[in-house]
Amino acid sequence: MVILQCLVLIGCQSTPKTNEPVHVDVDALREAQNRRVAMIDQIWSRSVLEVRWTDTDGDKHYEQGDGPLIIRKPAELALAVGKLGETFLWLGADGERYWLFDLHPPNDQPKTAYLGRFDQFTEQAAAKLPIPIRPDRLISLLGITPLPAANEQSPIPLTDDTSATFMIPQGNALDGPRMYLRIDAASSLPSHVTVVDELGRILLHARLDQYEPLKRDGAPPGAWPALPTRITVTSEQYDATLTLHLDSPTDGKARDKVKDAQFDFDTLVKMLRPEKIESLDAEPKTPAKP
Numbered sequence: 001m002v003i004l005q006c007l008v009l010i011g012c013q014s015t016p017k018t019n020e021p022v023h024v025d026v027d028a029l030r031e032a033q034n035r036r037v038a039m040i041d042q043i044w045s046r047s048v049l050e051v052r053w054t055d056t057d058g059d060k061h062y063e064q065g066d067g068p069l070i071i072r073k074p075a076e077l078a079l080a081v082g083k084l085g086e087t088f089l090w091l092g093a094d095g096e097r098y099w100l101f102d103l104h105p106p107n108d109q110p111k112t113a114y115l116g117r118f119d120q121f122t123e124q125a126a127a128k129l130p131i132p133i134r135p136d137r138l139i140s141l142l143g144i145t146p147l148p149a150a151n152e153q154s155p156i157p158l159t160d161d162t163s164a165t166f167m168i169p170q171g172n173a174l175d176g177p178r179m180y181l182r183i184d185a186a187s188s189l190p191s192h193v194t195v196v197d198e199l200g201r202i203l204l205h206a207r208l209d210q211y212e213p214l215k216r217d218g219a220p221p222g223a224w225p226a227l228p229t230r231i232t233v234t235s236e237q238y239d240a241t242l243t244l245h246l247d248s249p250t251d252g253k254a255r256d257k258v259k260d261a262q263f264d265f266d267t268l269v270k271m272l273r274p275e276k277i278e279s280l281d282a283e284p285k286t287p288a289k290p
Helices: 002-013 026-038 123-128 265-272
Strands: 042-054 060-072 076-083 086-094 097-102 112-117 163-169 178-184 190-196 202-213 226-235 240-250 276-279
Touching: 026 163, 026 178, 042 076, 060 086, 086 265, 097 265, 112 265, 202 240
Parallel strands: 112 276
Antiparallel strands: 042 060, 042 240, 060 076, 076 086, 086 097, 097 112, 163 178, 178 190, 190 202, 202 226, 226 240
16 A cells, blocks of 8 residues: 555645546446457557666767557557668567667677567566667557456555556566556546566556647547557666657557567568577576475
8 A cells, every 4th residue: 555655645746736626436437448458459649759868987978860650459569760771789579588689889899680579577677678678568658558356356446636556466466566546536537557576566656647639540530539649667676767758659560560570580580680689588496406
């Protein structure tokens, strides 16, 4: 409960005050969130990515570029980042593995593809990435994760005058890694997403702003779900801020823009031609000798 209260306070610091409190109906907010995200099975959008971070040597970095963001739920992602038509970063995931291609490394370092498995992930692995965020987490940080049914959830959502904060377990255990979704009562849309580890330490915090309709091929505008087009992610652990701006998001179906190859690591290796592939998986522990 202490974590929930802290997360609500984090959200309140950046949420405009309203003159009148809004009645918070937790069941209605859960239903609205699940109805909205059920209409989002994939996303294709032009995007601009800005990243500021401090590396392990204490040096500060800034990168900015544009390219398509491509998502196929539940866990496939591709985000190409480039300038003047040249891709210098490619972030991705295929549902089991995540990767980041660093195609313009500093100091004449080799072009490197960082590769890891979800089930082998550690925060130490994230620290090795040029951008210290596991790429597939961008999906959940968009606020497009469904909420568990009321009888499956613990603790009870925490409410204030303007919002409700829901917990979403990130595994089988309620005391393991988890995500908190803060939903605004007036709009029924997520305003903040927070990822914490099994010890309750905040790993990532995202603020969601500037919602626009996600154009769905063949659906009337009234059936276009809202999607945030500015996502600001912070990581105090790595002194990093990532801001993702989306432009005219669609489901990509009208022109068949979402393709299997965009989420296939081997295909991307052939296309992007890194000079080195570095595994981020935790090394197996050596059994103690008797």
